[in-house]
Amino acid sequence: MSEPKITITIDDQEYKVNSGQMLIEATDQLGIHIPRFCYHEKLSIAANCRMCLVEVENSTNALPACATEVSEGMVVKTTSESAELAQQATMEFLLINHPLDCPICDQGGECELQDLAYSHGRNESRFEVKKRTLPDDNLGPLISTDMTRCILCTRCVRFGTEIAGLPELGTIGRGESSTISTFVEKTVDHELSGNMIDICPVGALNNKPYRYTDRTWELDQIESVSPHDCVGSNMFLHVKGDKIKRIVPKANPEINEVWISDRDRFAFDGIYSDDRLTVPMLRKNGVLEEATWEEAIDAFSKVLITLQNKKSKNGVAALISSSTALNEQYLYAYLMRSLGFNNIDHRIRQIDFTGDSLDPIFPNFDIKPHQIENMKSILIIGSDLRKETPLIAHWVKKAADQGASVNFINQEYSEYYFPIDNFILSGQEALAENLALVLKASNDDAVNKLPSHIEDVLNALPTPSLSHYQIAKSLANHEQSFLLSGLLCHSHSEYALIRSYLNLLSYVSNSSFGELTHGANATGAYLTGCIPHRKAFGESHELGLNALEMCTKNHQLIVLYGIEPEDCLYQEKLNQSIVGSQTTVQFSPFITPFMKENADIMFPLKTPYESKGAFINASGMIQDFNLQLDLAKDNPSNQELLLQIIEGSKLPMPSLDNLKEKIKKFIDETKNTHNRLLEIPEKVLKTTKNYSSVSSHLYDVDSITRRSRPLQQTKDALSQFSEDQ
């Protein structure tokens, strides 16, 4: 959509700009800098800081560039005497009550107020009376407050109202006694709250765990990708020496806009946990002892070679985390497959595997995250969306705020801060049926009719309710419609059936379909063959045991790569399997008492924060991360470790050359050729139903998050703890 261009003059030069935008948007695009505090491109306009005042011809007063719409023939002076005088006036007013404690302020060096004070401030203050001070609020474990530094730009307030949808902070009081506050003392708990730290232009809201630890100008900035969910939020790691100090968002308009979730921001603290494993461990004479890398690799290789030569190759169980980097997944699958071990899986939070043969090449997510915003009708099934993927919830909120009809079919009710049209609260046992009823309602007047044998299945169901019809109608009436299946579906005992229904519904209603997956790289796990039913690149293969089957058996060897039993939905089963198996090998960044007791060989892993690799997010977007920190001197990288084990196992060395490119090409080729399976296979329909309650915990998704001290002190984590008691 190209808007008509109009001509305006800025600082004696003519420019063509789009009509309908504010002056500051135009100057930002043109690279002309106008100072500002309250203006933020993602927030509504407040025009309260008065820093962006500029001279506009035919206006007696200076006008705020953030709230002045461009118009044909407008003549603007951003640096004229009157503009500068107005800006200097604002700066002086802002500084009179500001503590000017830059030397001890964490914002120092990256402070918008400090920067502009250099260009627009006076050398010395004319304000001789006592400065205003304000008490600080305790906003919880993530955000520190120094309210005396606050310049009342209200960005944080608008963030709460407009982005989070939960107005946790507001302005109270009048005039000079105005303050930003929660009003009734409480913590700030929204899962995106950490972004307030970034948008605060001064040091009033700061990163609490990072507080007083370092000066920002001593930090290096490294691009990275969040390893905690399937969204793949882009972020910057701020590193000093070998230590990550903090994390901030990196803008990616297709994935995470300019935000990251608190989990993305604060989870990294977990890698500095006390139970970090830094040296290999080997059980000698019944005691797990420190060993050299050679010893450990040698011991593991020997076990592998021995088992390879045995007949019962099924005696090996190989589990791997879905948050493992692509190259590691590939090598791990290569190692196991080459030795003839077929029991390999990453789906440790899935219990229904009856649909495996119908699995797409990799879990589908037809659109990119940002395209959710354009959807006009969205049906979310089986998802605690805000906790599973805070950023996907953000995009859904944006769609809802723009009038999209958002509907849920869910086991439990959680609070959403956007309008919801229909919320069908359904027990575990009725989740699939409720979805089927929407399908039935959709089929009634669909263009794409279902095959008659499926209609027969639907006809056996009760009559859909008004809500089912409304959802069906909304999906049918909007070209931009989207079905989103959440992690609770994934862990549901009728997962395969639900997915079949979703495929059918997607066909009938002509909707896009997206499936959230556990971990940061489930897509990669599918593509590299970390599943029992396929090899890399979707090649079919002799069927091995799935994760649940592996966990319900004892083995000659069980290998856990990047996972802890706590990550597993059936932790108890896995624990028993570990105890009952002959040899247990764990690759892990951490060592737990249970594993110390039961593991025979342990290899320290570098976390995704410390290593090099790539994740493929739910939408099939491959993203690199590359920060190679020295965990302990001379430790090999995860990739080197796997290669050494492959070498020790006397296998030909695999080529990692162009792996990423090959996978990308493969994704591009297969993504759009995928046909919706218009079938509900008999065995899927006849699943034995064994419902167990599953809930998603925001801060218990992986070993790192579990160990993050700030996250574990949040209300979310604490309330989960009390739930578990």
Added chain:
Amino acid sequence: MMHENSICFSNINQPESWKIENYMASGGYLQWKKILQGQPGDKARQKIVEIIKTSGLRGRGGAGFPTGLKWSFMPKTTEQKYLVCNSDESEPGTCHDREILKLNPHAVIEGMAIAGFAMDATVGYNYVRGEFIKDCYPIVEFALQEAYTHNLLGKNILGSGVNFDLYNFLGAGAYICGEETGLLESLEGKQGKPRFKPPFPAKFGVYGMPTTVNNTQTLASVPKIIEQGTEWYKSMGTDKSPGTNIFSVTGHVNKPGNYELPLGIPFADLLERAGGMLDNKKLKAVIPGGLSTKVLPGDVIADCTMDYESLASAGSALGTGAVVVIAEGTCMVELLKRSSRFYYVENCGQCTPCREGTGWLYRLLQKITQGKGQESDLTLLVDVANRIEGNTICAFGDAAAWPVQSFIEHYYSEFEYMINNHGKSIAA
């Protein structure tokens, strides 16, 4: 013969003038009924707007914007439109709207009904100052009920097909809510923080819908103007300031009070009506239009007539018509300090210059009156005021700056004297 009490105060000397039967006995609601019983369509609306335009009525809230023109800004669309009466009278020195609300509330209601009809606004709100809760608000509420009982408000009024529902709304005691967009925010239940304009209320008002905000006195003038005609109205006042205005005369006069008089009367006459100077003291200064207008020295105001043009050319403004008379012997430094404290306490705190600057002004004046002032403080005071003026979202910043600028301009020597004499006033 000077016209006195011809419009808003025309019936206030009758007993129980606030009651509907008394208002009606003197011709009240006749104009409204005539409109309803005529052909209440777009032509009739247009006619009313034309009458108000021709009459030259200017808004009495302080800015003096032509009322008919303001009405014509309302879009001619079918969307919900609102009319709001600004009865949040809180400009220091001003007390005439209170009198109107107490003694002639039905003129406001009839004026609102007519104005609402003229702009096709079917809902009206009368935003009444919080402090009026005891003496005014019950009367306004009573009058509203009376109007409803007489079927003069509501749906399909008197079978005409015209709808107009009116609600009274009590503020919570903030000066800034008298600013029209601050008032709208407050009316919506939010903090009274003025909105940035544009968009103006005619485009984006209450609940985002087209809204016109008029002052109480303005709206109360409407029925009389329609009854008596524009020629009659324009026979009073001056060319550019036609009609009457209620002057709230306060300060050092013998008979402080509200005087409804034609605009353009000489200041000397107004002073005489107010009983002349208290204790026959000499006139020192006058703040002619509420605290937010610039002060004029006695000899300057003596030559002025009380209308928009004359006071503007003298360097001040008619404002709300609240005339604060100041006699010789008054300490202008103390007076300015007291004035500045008002703006320091009453600003909304939303935008930087008022929030930070008004406190600075007040504290500098405090410092001077405490005898700790320096000569440079006077330059600083004016500089700070200049830096507030024109840089804020609403006109509050200007209102806070003008007293400082004008007091120091006209009475520099008094400030200087106090600074040089450790806080001793020249006036004492």
